[in-house]
Amino acid sequence: MTDTTVLADKQAITELMYRYCRAVDRLDTELGHSIWHPGSVADYDDFYQGDGPGVIDLICAQHGHLLCHTHQMSNILIEVDGDSAASEAYITATLRLQRGEQLQQMTVWSRYVDRWSKRNGQWGLDKRIAIRDFDEIRNVTAMTQPTVSRRDRRDPSYGALTTGRA
Numbered sequence: 241m242t243d244t245t246v247l248a249d250k251q252a253i254t255e256l257m258y259r260y261c262r263a264v265d266r267l268d269t270e271l272g273h274s275i276w277h278p279g280s281v282a283d284y285d286d287f288y289q290g291d292g293p294g295v296i297d298l299i300c301a302q303h304g305h306l307l308c309h310t311h312q313m314s315n316i317l318i319e320v321d322g323d324s325a326a327s328e329a330y331i332t333a334t335l336r337l338q339r340g341e342q343l344q345q346m347t348v349w350s351r352y353v354d355r356w357s358k359r360n361g362q363w364g365l366d367k368r369i370a371i372r373d374f375d376e377i378r379n380v381t382a383m384t385q386p387t388v389s390r391r392d393r394r395d396p397s398y399g400a401l402t403t404g405r406a
Contacts, residue, residue: 241322249325250318252363253356257329261311264299266395272296277357277364284370292365307343308389309335313352323358336380343382348375 256275263272276282276292288295303309315330328351335346355367389395 246320249320257313267300269296269300275365280366282368307336325356327354343380345380346377349373
């Protein structure tokens, strides 16, 4: 494999990781399902264990009850070996919810340890182990209310981006 091929493969996997974040933030289950290969498994410890697309369904259903949420990935390390790859990425999920009169913010810091494969020229996720490192919930006061952001396909990003759709 050439260095160029390895870099292209790493970029393709990184974009799938970002597509995951977009999918759960926009509650786009179809997009979220598209990152997983058939037969994939997801191990989110005590939150979920099952097939890959099933965790997308659960996350989007639960996030639908929240006011807003955002997910970011960083510190992405990927090792490519032909048509197989492994990765570790740090993820921060920040979620807002209303409990009675109190606005609360939950933040979860985790790592995703993933196994990927390239099938028919396309990278996809075969197995994810989600490791929650720590979390918190606290009372907050909002500075403003979002007016443009949407948690569905009406979000302005869907008009601007034509790739990364399911």
